[in-house]
Amino acid sequence: MTDPEGPERRTGGDYAPSPAARLDLFQRAGGIITPLMTALLAFLIGGFAVLVTGHNPLKVYKAIFLGTGLQWLIPGVGDRELQASNLQQTLLIVTPLILTGLAVAFAFRCGMFNIGGNGQYIVGSMSAAWFGTHFAGLSGVPHVLLAMLAAALAGAAWAGIAGVLKATVGAHEVITTIMLNWIAYWIGSWAYGLGGPLQDPAQPSVPISQDIAPSSYLHVFWGDPLLQGLHIGFFIALGALVAFWIVLNRTTLGYEVRAVGFNPEAARYGGISVRRNYFLAMAISGLFAGVAGSLDVLGWEHRLNVNDIQGFSVGFVGIAVALLGRNTAVGTFFAAVLFGALVSGTSGRHLDASIFRPDLAGNLTSIIQGLVVLFVGADLLILYLWSIRRRLGFGKRTAEEEATAT
Amino acid sequence: MSVDAVRANLRDALFEVRSVGLAGIVLGVAACWIALPPLAARSVVWPIVFALGAIGCGAYAARAGENRVGWGAIAAGFLGAVGGIAATRAGVHNLEAVFVWSALLAATLRWATPLTFAAIGGLFSERSGVVNIGLEGMMLMGAFWGIWGADKLGNWILGLAVAAIAGGLLALVHAFFSIHLRADQIVSGTAVNFLALGITGYAFIDIYGDAGTPSGISEIPDVHLGFADDTPLIGGIAQLNLMIWLSILVLVASYVFLFRTPWGLRLRSVGEHPRAADTVGINVYGVRYGAVVLSGMLAALGGAYLSMGQVHSFNQNMTVGRGFIALAALIFGKWRPFGAFGAALLFGFSTALAFQLSNVQAWESSSILFRTIPYVVTLVAVAGVIGRSIPPAAVGRPYKKQ
Numbered sequence: 001m002t003d004p005e006g007p008e009r010r011t012g013g014d015y016a017p018s019p020a021a022r023l024d025l026f027q028r029a030g031g032i033i034t035p036l037m038t039a040l041l042a043f044l045i046g047g048f049a050v051l052v053t054g055h056n057p058l059k060v061y062k063a064i065f066l067g068t069g070l071q072w073l074i075p076g077v078g079d080r081e082l083q084a085s086n087l088q089q090t091l092l093i094v095t096p097l098i099l100t101g102l103a104v105a106f107a108f109r110c111g112m113f114n115i116g117g118n119g120q121y122i123v124g125s126m127s128a129a130w131f132g133t134h135f136a137g138l139s140g141v142p143h144v145l146l147a148m149l150a151a152a153l154a155g156a157a158w159a160g161i162a163g164v165l166k167a168t169v170g171a172h173e174v175i176t177t178i179m180l181n182w183i184a185y186w187i188g189s190w191a192y193g194l195g196g197p198l199q200d201p202a203q204p205s206v207p208i209s210q211d212i213a214p215s216s217y218l219h220v221f222w223g224d225p226l227l228q229g230l231h232i233g234f235f236i237a238l239g240a241l242v243a244f245w246i247v248l249n250r251t252t253l254g255y256e257v258r259a260v261g262f263n264p265e266a267a268r269y270g271g272i273s274v275r276r277n278y279f280l281a282m283a284i285s286g287l288f289a290g291v292a293g294s295l296d297v298l299g300w301e302h303r304l305n306v307n308d309i310q311g312f313s314v315g316f317v318g319i320a321v322a323l324l325g326r327n328t329a330v331g332t333f334f335a336a337v338l339f340g341a342l343v344s345g346t347s348g349r350h351l352d353a354s355i356f357r358p359d360l361a362g363n364l365t366s367i368i369q370g371l372v373v374l375f376v377g378a379d380l381l382i383l384y385l386w387s388i389r390r391r392l393g394f395g396k397r398t399a400e401e402e403a404t405a406t
Numbered sequence: 407m408s409v410d411a412v413r414a415n416l417r418d419a420l421f422e423v424r425s426v427g428l429a430g431i432v433l434g435v436a437a438c439w440i441a442l443p444p445l446a447a448r449s450v451v452w453p454i455v456f457a458l459g460a461i462g463c464g465a466y467a468a469r470a471g472e473n474r475v476g477w478g479a480i481a482a483g484f485l486g487a488v489g490g491i492a493a494t495r496a497g498v499h500n501l502e503a504v505f506v507w508s509a510l511l512a513a514t515l516r517w518a519t520p521l522t523f524a525a526i527g528g529l530f531s532e533r534s535g536v537v538n539i540g541l542e543g544m545m546l547m548g549a550f551w552g553i554w555g556a557d558k559l560g561n562w563i564l565g566l567a568v569a570a571i572a573g574g575l576l577a578l579v580h581a582f583f584s585i586h587l588r589a590d591q592i593v594s595g596t597a598v599n600f601l602a603l604g605i606t607g608y609a610f611i612d613i614y615g616d617a618g619t620p621s622g623i624s625e626i627p628d629v630h631l632g633f634a635d636d637t638p639l640i641g642g643i644a645q646l647n648l649m650i651w652l653s654i655l656v657l658v659a660s661y662v663f664l665f666r667t668p669w670g671l672r673l674r675s676v677g678e679h680p681r682a683a684d685t686v687g688i689n690v691y692g693v694r695y696g697a698v699v700l701s702g703m704l705a706a707l708g709g710a711y712l713s714m715g716q717v718h719s720f721n722q723n724m725t726v727g728r729g730f731i732a733l734a735a736l737i738f739g740k741w742r743p744f745g746a747f748g749a750a751l752l753f754g755f756s757t758a759l760a761f762q763l764s765n766v767q768a769w770e771s772s773s774i775l776f777r778t779i780p781y782v783v784t785l786v787a788v789a790g791v792i793g794r795s796i797p798p799a800a801v802g803r804p805y806k807k808q
Contacts, residue, residue, distance in 0.1 A: 049608065053608075113592060113593075165788070165789050171788040171789050174539070174592050175788050176785060176788060178539075178730055179781040179782075179784050179785045180781075180785070182778070183782060185727075186774060186775065186781075189774055190771065190772070193774055194770070316600070319596060359607075360612060362607070363604045363608035364608060366600050366601070366603045367600075367601060367608065368604075369600045370597045370598070370604055371597070373597035373600060374583060374589075374593075374594060374597035377583065377589040377590050378583050378587040378594070
């Protein structure tokens with residue numbers, strides 16, 4: 001057998017260099033300024049689309065902002081209770097977005113692009129739903145931990161398939177994770193579909209899972225548990241941000257992962273097993289997405305149906321989150337808040353329909369998300385903007401940047 | 407040529423390893439087919455005998471170095487045995503409800519057509535060296551703007567033109583970012599998918615609101631083949647949409663263009679070695695722009711067939727992953743026109759079968775699992791277990807002029 005890590009080998013892995021190969025550029029270019037400019041530009045163009053279709057973009061953006069409940073942070077104005085409830089819903093969306101963002105970011109730091117967050121999220125939710133339904137005899141904490149652990153392992157295993165294929169035969173992770181997304185999508189549709197193995201036998205005509213046992217619910221610490229208050233999973237997501245930072249920056253594993261991400265050849269020369277790190281980084285990446293699925297199921301969904309499975313997009317939004325957040329813990333947090341607020345603020349429940357139709361706004365979210373990813377991907381554009389900033393006297397250009405920018 | 411030489415040639419041809427492997431695949435299919443209507447053998451002996459033959463041929467071919475065909479035959483043998491044995495256990499009545507060959511054939515073509523358009527589109531883009539993850543979005547653009555054009559301009563031909571323009575414009579965005587700005591092509595393709603989802607959804611609701619697209623919009627017509635009407639087996643194709651036949655025309659034309667003309671050679675050379683192509687005076691950027699825009703137009707035609715030829719209306723995100731199946735078909739088909747078409751047919755068949763299986767109540771639930779086949783098969787193909795798919799050498803690598 002030939003060595004998959006040998007330079008001569010041409011495989012499915014040659015299907016385009018991974019975007020993450022430009023990692024250093026993504027990391028270097030522009031600190032906090034370029035992500036801000038990227039987001040602003042995207043909102044500007046999105047606003048233009050709103051304007052062209054005959055609405056006032058400022059009013060629309062203001063209505064979306066008011067729907068997010070973020071104004072709760074500025075005390076003293078308006079209906080505090082409504083704002084609090086809106087903010088709870090926003091943070092409920094931010095919670096899984098942090099984790100799916102980390103799922104993309106972790107693989108990225110190892111030089112891989114994990115588009116499969118959605119599939120990993122689906123298998124995570126399904127495992128959490130299964131373990132939440134069964135073992136009803138357990139008391140709260142062990143039951144929750146069991147379900148979360150199962151979801152984490154399921155997500156890790158699902159992404160691990162892509163990791164193994166990358167490490168052993170060099171199959172490109174973008175292709176394999178796309179395929180795994182759709183396999184998870186159809187398996188979920190089968191499992192909870194009519195006559196499916198996990199469908200609730202008590203209601204044979206509804207494509208839905210059984211309800212999970214109350215012992216596996218995550219504790220709601222803010223708001224009314226019956227009205228989807230904010231559950232402690234939010235802190236688990238924040239903890240995951242810290243864990244992400246520590247693992248990447250303060251452990252041998254993280255050092256190796258980053259080394260492989262920067263330059264696999266050099267890492268191998270330095271005695272690091274590239275294959276092992278490809279697999280581990282993918283598995284850890286899937287672990288984050290799997291936990292995201294468990295938090296949603298245990299925190300507020302409490303059951304899954306086929307429409308949920310087919311409508312999940314949190315794994316895809318995670319791509320935009322990670323890219324805008326430059327694959328760092330802090331960046332991922334802020335980007336998750338931005339996109340979480342956008343998703344929540346445009347939802348039918350929060351957006352004032354007399355100003356802008358929520359279903360229009362939902363599509364505006366997709367447009368903005370697409371524009372953000374488009375601009376983040378265009379590192380030349382970023383470097384160009386960066387060079388303008390430098391020309392204005394904010395810093396010195398290196399010779400290397402000069403070369404890349406021209 | 408002497409008689410002996412002719413005999414020797416004939417013998418070589420017969421025992422050519424590849425032919426043995428292909429025969430194995432045929433035997434594997436037969437193992438399953440023999441147990442299905444109209445033959446519907448009821449004894450498990452038949453599938454087993456055929457499957458053993460298939461595995462034998464496959465093992466011979468694989469040992470002699472024809473990995474893809476050989477392992478394909480072995481896989482076909484096992485799958486054929488499983489399918490065949492399962493069929494002998496199933497009720498004849500149920501089998502007859504599912505395996506209506508003429509209906510299956512027609513449904514296969516219907517499901518394969520959008521995939522064929524998009525996969526051929528992807529072929530142009532990727533053969534020129536630009537990865538196209540954005541096929542899904544380009545199909546969606548065609549699906550919406552096509553039916554919009556047919557509605558506003560009152561004519562399906564103009565609708566198709568609008569679809570092609572919309573898909574081409576989205577592809578132009580992808581092309582500009584990945585060629586001129588040298589953005590990462592996978593990220594750019596992902597972005598284009600989000601954009602198309604948002605743009606079509608936004609425009610759909612803004613223009614048509616809750617009522618959806620009205621009925622009575624000019625549709626792409628069916629083609630009626632009189633001679634096939636009462637012929638068994640092909641009776642189902644007597645009345646098929648024009649776009650289905652057009653997709654086959656596009657397939658052949660693409661093959662001729664890419665592999666039998668100097669322009670095709672230029673396009674492929676840009677995808678294999680852009681520096682060399684540049685050196686001999688080929689305009690690398692120009693070729694890539696042309697190929698990517700063409701890919702968007704073709705994918706959009708596939709999407710337009712969905713809305714204007716099949717469903718006769720538009721729903722948000724109505725392509726539900728067909729662009730990714732098309733990408734899978736392109737990869738599984740090893741970046742070759744007929745390979746991609748074969749894969750599209752295979753994937754179309756698996757979907758058609760899933761729907762036919764749901765006619766029998768007992769099989770309705772599990773039939774959904776057949777929808778995973780395109781993705782599983784592609785995973786196996788990129789894993790290289792049955793012969794690896796090797797992409798064009800320069801695909802995904804931005805080219806920088808010197």
